[in-house]
Amino acid sequence: MKKLLIIPAVLVFGLISCHSGTGNETTTSADSTAMPDTSHSAMNMNAVEALPAIPAGAKVFFENLKDGQTVSSPVKVKMGASGISIDSAGAIKSNSGHFHILIDAEDSTASGVVVPKDSTHLHFGNAQKEATLTLTPGKHKLVLQFADGIHRSYGSKLAATVTVVVKK
Ligand SMILES: [Cu+2]
Numbered sequence: 001m002k003k004l005l006i007i008p009a010v011l012v013f014g015l016i017s018c019h020s021g022t023g024n025e026t027t028t029s030a031d032s033t034a035m036p037d038t039s040h041s042a043m044n045m046n047a048v049e050a051l052p053a054i055p056a057g058a059k060v061f062f063e064n065l066k067d068g069q070t071v072s073s074p075v076k077v078k079m080g081a082s083g084i085s086i087d088s089a090g091a092i093k094s095n096s097g098h099f100h101i102l103i104d105a106e107d108s109t110a111s112g113v114v115v116p117k118d119s120t121h122l123h124f125g126n127a128q129k130e131a132t133l134t135l136t137p138g139k140h141k142l143v144l145q146f147a148d149g150i151h152r153s154y155g156s157k158l159a160a161t162v163t164v165v166v167k168k
Helices: 002-016 023-034 036-046
Strands: 059-062 075-082 096-103 121-124 130-133 138-147 159-166
Touching (some): 059 138
Antiparallel strands (some): 059 075, 096 121, 138 159
16 A cells, blocks of 8 residues: 555656656655654664653762761762662663762753763762762862763752862
């Protein structure tokens, strides 16, 4: 049945565009017009999945650090999450992600943006819940940022900030 529909489409299209294209191009156009469902699902497969939704009530927090706390370097940091599970990086999974620590950087990485990977943006893609940071004496802002399996930030809703004072 589809071939019967395509043939008149090719004829009509060919008549309209007889000066502007070859016969092959005309056939290709008619095929994609005749099978919109196939081309549409192929596009969806190529598109990147949306950032998973944040479960209601989920949060992340520094388990062992309070804002303004004085610490000595190296600092052991315990990372906590509730209402969302901690998983290794790799695949996009709903209700899960992994930790990042931003050192003296932004307050949170914008939602959906891949967390940078550099000396001030640490990734814990093996589902680690603890980290040891070497910090210079003085004040430092630490941000705990949760992100999905491909490092896309969940934004400020799954971020926590503390400022610590490192002893000399
Ligand atoms: Cu990451």
